[in-house]
Amino acid sequence: MSERDFILELMQSTGNDDMHYIYRGEFTQSLSHQILSLAEKNIDRDHISSKIKKRVFHIMVESIQNISRHQDEPYKPEETAIFGIQKQSEHYYISTGNIIENTKTESLCSKLDKINNLDQEELDAFYREVLSNGQLSSKGGAGLGLIEMARKSGNKLKYALEKISEQMSYFYLHSSINTITLSEAPEPPDNSVYSLKYMTDLHKFIIKHNVLLIYSTVFDQDSLLSLIQIMKNSGDTSNSRKKLISLMVEMLQNIIHHGDIEFDGIKGSKGIFYIAENNGCNELTTINYIANDAIEKLKAKIDYINSLSDEEREDYYNERLFDFRMITTKEAGLGFIEMRIKSKSPLEYFFEKVDGDYSLFKFTIRLLNN
Amino acid sequence: MEKLIIQHTDETPSVTLDKDNGVFHIGENSYPDDALRFYHPVIEWIKKYCQDPNPETVFEFAFSYFNTSSEKIITKMLDMLKGISSKTALTIKWRYESDDTDMHKSGIRFSQLCGMHFEFEEIEC
Incomplete structure (x- = not known):
């Protein structure tokens, strides 16, 4: 699948209240906590019973503990663990990926096969x-976590292995939870973005671009606030972290204010946000739909801001800051200039036509790590 | 004059505007979706205060974060306060977390743009 199709698919299959959150990196105690709190916030917004909420939460905890139990450092990019939580109408999908020694794969798979062959009573x-x-193994698990996940989800645990070297494989685990009843969720078809197959493809994209975090949803102020919470809690309180958050706010509020269109049968500010790390830079990227007839204006605006010298840019900014005629809308007209000034590097964009009316707008800010 | 007190949320700042006790403070986070709507009562209060200010006014800003639409309204507030500098002994205090160079820079920018003297103060974090 081409990258365009891959991204388009993620955009198209995200409905109102759906979300995809994928994190890749080291799973520390505090980080696990912060991921859980994001998910908790999301789950709290849902009108699902507290019993099911607890189940979803429980499975997340087990999954994350599974990862942290099996992670040794330091890892190469393709060996780093991932955690994903996705939501589609009444289903949650939880995926994890981590490396495992090839000598251990057989016993793990047979354990999983055994669990998957048992019904609820037999599982108990x-x-x-x-x-x-x-x-209990030295790592603290006895396969109890897996049994628990199967019990709580009421579904089979799907898994996949990908050999990465003579010693190691990458192990994916995928579970789904129906939030209405504790019954078997219909398996997402293999081409769905909620399938294990898509998650393994997404993982390739993540490795290729060295992505640390992906969040895709119909954006609103609440989803923005959950993301800010994650970023704030990620341990590092340095100035560049603050800058990253400020930039993220501008990018996402841009989508919330201007990306609110009706497409794919959904009305809202649908988008993808991701953070990657390349060549010593943090890269923030947003992808959202834009009407084809709005492209020229936006292009001209960004090109103009990029073309200014530092001094001209400051003047332009100050001028607009004091133009109180523009105070009547949510838009301050300052977002792009601010992003350019704060990041100290050119704003990058790319338009990709989807159909006669709309295109994808990909926008990236690079921020030098300090 | 009635005081205006607003508790902070994840996205909106804490506001204390109290003429009788001479406390004027806005701080913490400010990235509401609609900054204009949030700041409307604040702007209205300041407008009223400007008609009959105290002999001395120490106005304190202590933000951790703000978005550009909030920034615009801060400019507006400063512009209003500047207008009464002949009627009150005005001090603008700009407090920022000690590692937050961007927030410090924003303060310098505002101070230069409005042609007002700011007292800068680091908050330990």
């Missing part, structure tokens, strides 16, 4: 059996 019995046998 198996759980008690493992618990009383108490064969």
Whole structure:
């Protein structure tokens, strides 16, 4: 699948209240906490029973603990662990990926196959059996986590392995939870963005672009606030972190204010936001729909801002700051200039035609790490 | 004059505007979706205060974050305060977290643009 199709698919299959959140990196205690709190916020917005909420939460905790139990450092980019939570109408999909030694894959797979062959009652019995046998491994697990995930989700645990070297493989685990009833969710078809297959493809995209975090949803102020919370809690309180957050706010509020269109049968500010790290720079990227007839104006605006010298840009900014005639709308007309000044590097954009009316607008800001 | 007190949220700042006790403070986060709507009562309060200010006014800004649409309204507030500098002994205090060079720079920008003297103060974080 080409990158265009890949991104388009993610955009098109995101409905109102749907979301995709994928994190890649080291899974520390505080980070796990912050991921959980994002998901919790999202789950809280849903009108689902507290019993199901607890289940979703429980499965997330087990998944993340599974990763942190099996991660050794330092990892190459293609070995770094990932965690994903996706939501589509009444289903949650939780995916994890981490490396595993090839010598351990066989026993892991047979454990999973065994679990997947048991019904709820048998799972309960198996759980008690493992618990009383108490064969705890040095990493603290006895397969209990996996059994728990199967019990709580009410679904089979899908998995996949990809060999990356003579010693190591990458292991994907995928579980789904129906938020209405505790019953088997219909398997997402293999070409769906909620499938295990898509997650493994997404992982390739993530490695290729060295992506650290992806968040895709119909953006509103609430989803922006959850993202800010994640960024703030990510341990690093340096100045560049603050800058990153300010830039992110401008980018996403741009989408919220201007990307609110009706397309794919959905009305809203649908978009993808991701953070990547390349050549010593943090890269913030947004992708959203734009009407074809609005492209020229936007292009001219960004080109103009990029063409100014530092001094001219300051003047332009100040001029607009004091133009109180422009105070009547949500738009201050300052966003792009601010982004250019703060990032100290040219604003990058790309338009990709989707159909006769709309295009994808990809916008990237590069910020030198300090 | 009635005081205006607004508790902060994740996205909007805390506001204390109290003429009787001489406290004028806006701080923390400001990135509301609609800054104009949030700041409307604040602007209205300041407008009223400007008609009959105290002999001395120490106005304190202590932001952690703001978005560009809030920035625009801060400019507006400063512009209003500047208008009464002949009627009150005006001090603008700009407080920023000690590692936040961007916020410090924003203060310098405002000060230069409005041609007003700011007192800068670092907050330990």
